[in-house]
Amino acid sequence: MTSTSVSSAPVVTEDPSEAGHLPRGPRRRGVRSVVTSRGLLAVVLAAIPLGALLLAWHLLTEYQVVWWLRFDKIPGPAEVYSTLTTQLSSGPFYNDLLVSLRRILLGFSIAAVGGVAIGAMIGRSRLASALLRPLIEVFRPIPAIALVPLAILLFPDGEQGIVFITFFAAFFPVTVSTIHAMHALPPVWEDAARTLGAGRMSILRYVVLPGAMPGIFSGLSVAMGVAWICVISAEMISGQFGIGYYTWQSYGLLDYAGVVVGMVSIGLLGWSTAWLVERLGRRVNRWLPRAAS
Numbered sequence: 001m002t003s004t005s006v007s008s009a010p011v012v013t014e015d016p017s018e019a020g021h022l023p024r025g026p027r028r029r030g031v032r033s034v035v036t037s038r039g040l041l042a043v044v045l046a047a048i049p050l051g052a053l054l055l056a057w058h059l060l061t062e063y064q065v066v067w068w069l070r071f072d073k074i075p076g077p078a079e080v081y082s083t084l085t086t087q088l089s090s091g092p093f094y095n096d097l098l099v100s101l102r103r104i105l106l107g108f109s110i111a112a113v114g115g116v117a118i119g120a121m122i123g124r125s126r127l128a129s130a131l132l133r134p135l136i137e138v139f140r141p142i143p144a145i146a147l148v149p150l151a152i153l154l155f156p157d158g159e160q161g162i163v164f165i166t167f168f169a170a171f172f173p174v175t176v177s178t179i180h181a182m183h184a185l186p187p188v189w190e191d192a193a194r195t196l197g198a199g200r201m202s203i204l205r206y207v208v209l210p211g212a213m214p215g216i217f218s219g220l221s222v223a224m225g226v227a228w229i230c231v232i233s234a235e236m237i238s239g240q241f242g243i244g245y246y247t248w249q250s251y252g253l254l255d256y257a258g259v260v261v262g263m264v265s266i267g268l269l270g271w272s273t274a275w276l277v278e279r280l281g282r283r284v285n286r287w288l289p290r291a292a293s
Contacts, residue, residue, distance in 0.1 A: 083257040107166025115174025123182025144169035169230035170223035177219020181212035217281035
């Protein structure tokens, strides 16, 4: 009997991209070009309404239109741009921007952590809901700006009072959105995890919190806008620094171009922080189909 020996050789799997079927280089360049074209289209679409607004602003102030609204005393874009360039070359303006940004980030961060924690407790525990939900509903309708006199009395430092008002304004949107996100979770998710042997903490960590994150970040986005409104109002009333204080001081000095510079700065800061929250939300919720795309 003759035995045939078969030599063992490594099996080489041919990569389609290397075989010429799907060229790797052109494919990557094609994807990159599509992404670049979409980015340029988004920039163009965003520039159209902004350009139209600037043009309307220039025409209304240039011809001093007085009709339902009065534009004869409103500074034009050229005057505002001149004031902005002057402020950008001065240190105090940057200090006001950084002070407002620091207050927002500190108050919003405390509100985000506390709001998610308390909202998860209320949404997951009947006892916590019975104890804390009435307290939340009593304080939630109170405008944060109405607490400025109380903050002045409570805190020895105005900085702490403004951070407290920012926290108060952002806390309730985060808490309420977290509660509703917990209630909206399908019960079958937890049942499936228990069937697979998951414990209570594992379900909370790997099922409940990831599933509630889309709703939580909706509340965080709303809370960021509300926090900016209240911190600017608090700076106008009781602040000594900050972009809100700068805007109000410019109005007191009849520097209307400075008022518009402050408004534009507030809008850009709010836009930037909202974009950061949105990007963080997409990263955390990357398991969602739309977030992944």
